[in-house]
Amino acid sequence: MSTGSAGSGVGREGAAGAGAVPPRVLTVAGSDSGGGAGIQADLKTMLALGTHGMSVITAVTAQNSLGVQGAWPLPVEAVRAQYRSVVDDIGVQAVKTGMLASAELVEAVAGLLAGSRAPVVVDPVGVSKHGDALLAASALDSVRTKLLPVATVATPNLDEVTQLTGVRAQSERDFRRAAEAVLAFGPQWVVIKGGHLAGDSGEAVDLLTDGSQEYWLRAPRHDSRHTHGTGCTLASAIAAQLAKGQPVPQAVTAAKEYVTGAIAAGFSLGAGIGPVDHGWALGRGTGWGTDVGAGAASDEG
Ligand SMILES: Nc1ncnc2c1ncn2[C@@H]1O[C@H](COP(=O)(O)OP(=O)(O)OP(=O)(O)O)[C@@H](O)[C@H]1O
Numbered sequence: 001m002s003t004g005s006a007g008s009g010v011g012r013e014g015a016a017g018a019g020a021v022p023p024r025v026l027t028v029a030g031s032d033s034g035g036g037a038g039i040q041a042d043l044k045t046m047l048a049l050g051t052h053g054m055s056v057i058t059a060v061t062a063q064n065s066l067g068v069q070g071a072w073p074l075p076v077e078a079v080r081a082q083y084r085s086v087v088d089d090i091g092v093q094a095v096k097t098g099m100l101a102s103a104e105l106v107e108a109v110a111g112l113l114a115g116s117r118a119p120v121v122v123d124p125v126g127v128s129k130h131g132d133a134l135l136a137a138s139a140l141d142s143v144r145t146k147l148l149p150v151a152t153v154a155t156p157n158l159d160e161v162t163q164l165t166g167v168r169a170q171s172e173r174d175f176r177r178a179a180e181a182v183l184a185f186g187p188q189w190v191v192i193k194g195g196h197l198a199g200d201s202g203e204a205v206d207l208l209t210d211g212s213q214e215y216w217l218r219a220p221r222h223d224s225r226h227t228h229g230t231g232c233t234l235a236s237a238i239a240a241q242l243a244k245g246q247p248v249p250q251a252v253t254a255a256k257e258y259v260t261g262a263i264a265a266g267f268s269l270g271a272g273i274g275p276v277d278h279g280w281a282l283g284r285g286t287g288w289g290t291d292v293g294a295g296a297a298s299d300e301g
């Protein structure tokens with residue numbers, strides 16, 4: 001696996017003539033019916049960052065601002081077929097994985113990605129913001145031993161670090177130890193996401209490292225409740241930047257800037273946790289960030 005350049009993905013290249021094909025990014029993840037996380041967040045992010053987004057759906061969830069009401073993993077055969085359809089004809093310059101639901105799906109996806117020349121961003125999604133399980137406990141070992149080794153960049157949050165490695169990071173001082181524990185499973189780079197860190201620094205701090213190079217990514221912490229889908233958005237933004245040919249440190253730095261802007265513009269939908277605004281960087285200013293209130297969503301019954 002290498003970060004490659006925009007012209008080095010798998011599949012047919014330049015079918016429509018050199019320079020005429022946009023960078024193509026594939027998300028392998030679950031569908032969020034509420035549109036804030038999962039496949040829906042990924043495709044919006046990819047569009048906003050000037051790439052062509054494509055999807056392999058691993059599971060369908062019934063989900064809204066209050067939580068996950070149901071989840072149905074797809075058959076392995078359906079996941080494999082979607083992947084082959086996209087890769088064999090269209091080609092991909094970067095892949096992002098999200099919700100994979102079961103050990104069977106984790107292993108199937110890891111097997112497919114082991115043959116990919118495109119960089120792979122693994123967001124090891126375990127539990128939703130509301131505490132709903134999105135990955136079976138029996139799949140954790142497959143994530144450690146099959147999926148993380150094929151990752152160019154892994155993006156665990158602090159709870160996922162604990163689930164996967166046993167390391168419990170309670171402050172920035174613990175991030176390096178957390179990163180080393182994740183890197184031991186084989187990803188080339190890891191981003192330890194500090195979004196869940198309680199503290200009064202006023203910053204949202206992530207650590208990007210490959211074990212020798214280290215980048216501390218700091219952004220203003222927005223006091224917003226509407227953070228549904230932040231992890232999906234960051235990982236997809238990294239994949240989009242990699243597909244455009246950026247080296248990993250630049251890709252992650254640009255992705256952090258994008259997710260920070262999206263959180264700043266997050267808005268209220270439904271009665272619970274609203275989404276970030278994926279359109280904030282499109283230059284047209286959606287303006288939804290002004291709190292529209294739960295009532296605004298009730299007009300459709
Ligand atoms: N309130 C906030 N203000 C600014 N940045 C934030 C905030 N919360 C999270 N972030 C940033 O958002 C990105 C995603 O981090 P987070 O820890 O929320 O991921 P996650 O828990 O995987 O997300 P999700 O719960 O959506 O799966 C990181 O770059 C993190 O620093």
Ligand SMILES: Cc1ncc(COP(=O)(O)O)c(N)n1
Nearest residue numbers: 030037038099128129228229
């Ligand atoms: C299909 C799917 N994938 C990922 C998440 C994580 O997002 P969050 O932690 O913000 O709920 C989710 N809720 N649903």
